[in-house]
Amino acid sequence: MSETRSYYGRPVVKEPVWKDEIALYFFTGGLGGASSVLSLVARATGHELLAQRSIQIASAADAVSPPLLIADLGRPERFLNMLRVFKVTSPMSVGSWILAYTSAASSVSAFLNTIGRLPRVAELTRLAAAGSGAPLAIYTSTLISNTAIPVWHEARRELPFLFGSSAAASAGAAAVIAVPPAEAGPARRLAVGGVLVENVLFKLMERRLGMVGEPYSKGQAGTYKKLAIGCTLSGAALLAGPGRRSRLAAVAGGALTLAGEVALRFSVFKAGFQSARDPKYTVEPQRARLSAQPADPRSRTRPVSGDGSM
Amino acid sequence: MLDSYGSDAKERVGFFTDTSICIGCKACEVACKEWNLVPEDGLVWTGESYDNTSALGANTWRHVAFVEQKEPARLEGDQPDALRWLMSSDVCKHCTHAACLDVCPTGALFRTEYGTVVVQEDVCNGCGYCVPACPFGVIDRRHLPRSPADPPAEILGLQLGKREDGRAWKCTLCYDRLKGGHEPACAKACPTESIQFGPLDELRERAGKRLEKLEAENWNGARLYGNDPDDGVGGFGAFFLLLDEPEVYGLPPDPVVTTAHLPEMWKTAAVATGALVLGVVASFLGGPR
Numbered sequence: 001m002s003e004t005r006s007y008y009g010r011p012v013v014k015e016p017v018w019k020d021e022i023a024l025y026f027f028t029g030g031l032g033g034a035s036s037v038l039s040l041v042a043r044a045t046g047h048e049l050l051a052q053r054s055i056q057i058a059s060a061a062d063a064v065s066p067p068l069l070i071a072d073l074g075r076p077e078r079f080l081n082m083l084r085v086f087k088v089t090s091p092m093s094v095g096s097w098i099l100a101y102t103s104a105a106s107s108v109s110a111f112l113n114t115i116g117r118l119p120r121v122a123e124l125t126r127l128a129a130a131g132s133g134a135p136l137a138i139y140t141s142t143l144i145s146n147t148a149i150p151v152w153h154e155a156r157r158e159l160p161f162l163f164g165s166s167a168a169a170s171a172g173a174a175a176v177i178a179v180p181p182a183e184a185g186p187a188r189r190l191a192v193g194g195v196l197v198e199n200v201l202f203k204l205m206e207r208r209l210g211m212v213g214e215p216y217s218k219g220q221a222g223t224y225k226k227l228a229i230g231c232t233l234s235g236a237a238l239l240a241g242p243g244r245r246s247r248l249a250a251v252a253g254g255a256l257t258l259a260g261e262v263a264l265r266f267s268v269f270k271a272g273f274q275s276a277r278d279p280k281y282t283v284e285p286q287r288a289r290l291s292a293q294p295a296d297p298r299s300r301t302r303p304v305s306g307d308g309s310m
Numbered sequence: 311m312l313d314s315y316g317s318d319a320k321e322r323v324g325f326f327t328d329t330s331i332c333i334g335c336k337a338c339e340v341a342c343k344e345w346n347l348v349p350e351d352g353l354v355w356t357g358e359s360y361d362n363t364s365a366l367g368a369n370t371w372r373h374v375a376f377v378e379q380k381e382p383a384r385l386e387g388d389q390p391d392a393l394r395w396l397m398s399s400d401v402c403k404h405c406t407h408a409a410c411l412d413v414c415p416t417g418a419l420f421r422t423e424y425g426t427v428v429v430q431e432d433v434c435n436g437c438g439y440c441v442p443a444c445p446f447g448v449i450d451r452r453h454l455p456r457s458p459a460d461p462p463a464e465i466l467g468l469q470l471g472k473r474e475d476g477r478a479w480k481c482t483l484c485y486d487r488l489k490g491g492h493e494p495a496c497a498k499a500c501p502t503e504s505i506q507f508g509p510l511d512e513l514r515e516r517a518g519k520r521l522e523k524l525e526a527e528n529w530n531g532a533r534l535y536g537n538d539p540d541d542g543v544g545g546f547g548a549f550f551l552l553l554d555e556p557e558v559y560g561l562p563p564d565p566v567v568t569t570a571h572l573p574e575m576w577k578t579a580a581v582a583t584g585a586l587v588l589g590v591v592a593s594f595l596g597g598p599r
Contacts, residue, residue: 007375007560008358010365014447017438037590045594074436074451074476078416081435085417088576089569092439093415134583142579146413146568147442153568156575160582168589190593197589276442283557286564 030167032061033137169194231260322425404547542566
């Protein structure tokens with residue numbers, strides 16, 4: 001294929017203006033959301049300690065998330081405008097409502113549990129937070145897919161599952177650190193399972209995307225991806241092996257996995273910027289789409305050798 | 311599209327930018343900045359023909375592109391040393407299906423009674439979602455590394471200074487001028503009528519005739535861009551007559567509004583949500599160890 005024609009190599013779409021807080025939020029949102037689901041299922045199946053620690057992890061993550069988002073706004077003092085309307089065409093609007101609801105519910109629950117009052121209200125709010133936990137973990141993938149950034153938009157089939165498995169691995173890994181190995185079985189399986197699924201998904205996603213997926217392996221995104229693969233796989237191996245008995249190995253494996261999950265979010269985040277920067281990722285797929293259609297009789301271009309520019 | 315305005319709806323208006331008669335004077339850029347109080351955004355020499363503005367952005371709402379080509383202007387006979395200079399004034403497309411408007415979580419971006427797309431600067435909280443959502447890279451968050459002592463900004467009382475403005479900005483198609491019964495500043499200032507303002511239906515008809523004329527005169531590469539209501543954004547409110555492929559001017563050849571795929575994306579998200587819950591439940595099979 002000849003070189004993509006462009007305007008002095010300048011980008012067609014704008015790079016996002018989001019800062020690293022947003023990539024971190026992808027992690028904390030996933031950790032918080034999946035941890036509250038983990039807590040609920042643990043409670044239902046009689047794993048009391050796991051349930052208690054997971055809801056604490058969820059509350060902590062849910063408490064960190066809104067400040068991360070507000071810090072990234074161009075006008076932080078106007079953060080409440082996020083709740084001015086509700087729009088299904090804007091995953092950020094939907095997500096703001098989900099986060100506001102989850103965050104409120106999980107902090108009330110954690111507060112009541114800590115002071116030991118109103119146990120029924122505490123339980124209800126915990127249920128409420130768990131109900132929105134999974135959507136909280138997933139919606140961020142819909143948010144970035146719903147842009148003109150090729151590497152995000154074209155990955156719209158895989159990203160929700162990638163973010164979901166990363167959230168599961170994060171919740172499992174955090175719980176493994178907080179609970180002794182004897183009671184951490186389900187969390188360990190969740191972490192190892194999440195890591196395996198996410199690594200396979202990442203490979204499949206890149207293969208399907210082809211040229212559009214290149215940014216995932218280049219520059220900062222590529223470095224973060226290598227880090228993610230290395231940390232998550234070695235963390236999962238520690239958890240699946242010595243981590244079953246040794247608390248120390250479990251803590252080390254959990255920490256490695258968490259670090260890998262942060263790196264994974266950064267890899268996806270940075271790939272978006274790299275994808276926007278090079279016009280070929282925007283132009284080539286659109287050209288391919290056009291040439292698959294019957295030619296427009298009104299459009300006439302003289303065949304030229306080279307791109308004709310001076 | 312304008313149903314929600316009821317009897318207050320006005321005829322949809324827009325721009326037809328005929329680049330075949332653009333002379334690259336940049337009067338549109340200047341008029342736009344003057345009328346809309348758009349701040350200066352750096353004075354640099356790019357070395358890219360006569361273009362030192364480079365791209366549309368928060369502080370550039372009209373951008374004149376310059377492309378120098380070893381190409382004949384008209385397809386007649388053999389012209390081995392042919393040269394041509396393409397000039398085109400780019401602007402916000404005011405899409406029929408506007409991604410920026412769809413994704414805006416605060417409702418700051420809205421559809422006016424004229425069918426145009428405008429940001430309310432008193433509502434925008436600078437979340438930045440519209441920036442990567444636009445398939446043309448038009449809208450951006452305003453960064454102002456300006457000195458607060460900069461006189462024009464101080465005189466005009468704008469919130470410019472040490473702090474970044476932080477909000478998203480773009481062409482308003484001179485909403486204020488439309489309200490007063492005037493045409494937008496860029497169209498008013500254009501000396502060759504390369505920028506034509508008017509009711510969209512009328513502009514489309516005029517553009518079709520213009521293309522026929524250029525084709526009859528053997529102009530090289532003449533084509534309309536954004537005039538088709540069935541394209542990926544439902545047709546542009548501001549469309550163009552170009553003399554080469556859109557990407558040569560920095561425009562996407564086949565833009566599609568991202569929200570066209572949103573129903574499918576929400577479905578995938580719902581399935582992934584279910585999968586996450588099932589995954590957690592499955593991890594409890596097999597007891598505590």
